[in-house]
Amino acid sequence: MIYTVTLNPSIDLVVNVPSFQLNGLNRMQKEQKFPGGKGINVSRVLSRLGAETTALGFIGGFTGAFIRDTLHEEGIGTDFIRVDGDSRINIKLKTEDGETEINGQGPSISEEQIALLREKLNALAEGDVLVLAGSIPRSLPAGLYEDLTGILSPRGVKVVVDASGEALGKVIAHRPFLIKPNHHELGELFGVTLTNAMEILPYGHQLLEQGARHVIVSMAGAGALLFAEEGTYQATVPQGKVINSVGAGDSLVAGFLSTYVRTGDLLESFRCGIAAGSATAFSSDLCTKNQVEQLLPQVKIKPVVHPIDLGAI
Incomplete structure (x- = not known):
């Protein structure tokens, strides 16, 4: 089973206003509501790709009920912890001039509720997959992901961390199964600026030496690199028009895991992850299985034995 944790879920309210008038009346041309949060995005894409998944985290109020009910309608299992207050609403205002985001804060989480989450995750067993995705709210312990990885990874739980x-x-020292920084986040970890694959190589290898079992470094339109004990690999991304980058990284994680739990094939999992991330980027919503399958043949992967191997595939 693949479990995802979203500590601060949201309703993502996407509002289209053709010409926004500050301090005036604006009428929506179109609106959409989605359950939001990185872990929830991973679960939604996993379900669309045919993988079994359960979403965990904290929800509250009528907004939390919407998140839970929408996931159930999509056939996704949930095991959320109810909290006081309402789950947040994140507004994405799209106008002819661009996009503006207004994010809510979310409810406060008590120590008892944190302990309940730990109790639920302690029940995970060898072979289970746990995805810890997104930032840790200020009201929660800053070392929560570290603690959970340190407890569960030695038990054989495949812990995936998508954070920054x-x-x-x-x-990293606790042997997570997979981490997925983009090149900006990787540079932040080491206090450097990384602009291309050749600059990324030594830092990806350092993450393996420090404990990570698999590392995927995404570089937007420039492709991605996979670092693993089996070797280092470079993938191209399909060509297409980027419509929406929100959820692309989450889709990459879901595409990778959906294939890995089914086949154990590392490179095919990498290929599916790249196709899923691209399919979401080329769509106004998270990717579908059909969209991923259409892009798969465009994803090319080659081994990187020496920096000279980097470049066009």
Whole structure:
């Protein structure tokens, strides 16, 4: 089973206003509501790709009920912890001039509720997959991902961490199964600026030496690199028009895991991850299985034995 944790879920309210008038009346041309949060995105794509998944985290109020009910309608299992207050609403205002985001704060989480989450995750067994995705809210312990990875990874749980900064850096020594920084987040970890694959190579290898079992570094339109004990690999991304980058990284994680739990094939999992991330980027919503399958033949992977191997595939 693949479990995902979203500590601060949301309703993502996407509003289209053709010409936004500040301090005036604006009428929506179109609106959409989705359950949001990185872990929830991973679960939604996993379900669309045919993988069994359960979403965990904290929800509250009428907004939390919407998140839970929508996931159930999509056939996704949930085991959320109810909290006081309402789950947040994140507004994405799309106008002819661009996109503006207004994110809510979310409810406060008590120590008892954190303990309940730990109790649920302690029940995971060898072979289970746990995805810890997104930032850690200020009201929660900053070392939560580190603690969970340190407890569960030695038990044989495949822990996947998709976070940035300190939350990511502290889990690496605990042997996470997969981490997925983009090149900006990787540079932040090491205090450097990374602009191309050749510059990324030594830092990806360092993450393996520090404990990560698999590392995927995404570089947007420039492709991605996979670092693993089996070797280092470079993947191209399909060509297409980027419509929406929100959820592309989450889709990459879901595409990788959906194939890995079914086949154990590392490179095919990498290929599916790249196709899923691209399919979401080329769509106004998260990718579908059909969209991923259409892009798969365009994803080319080659081994990187020496920096000279980097480049066009």
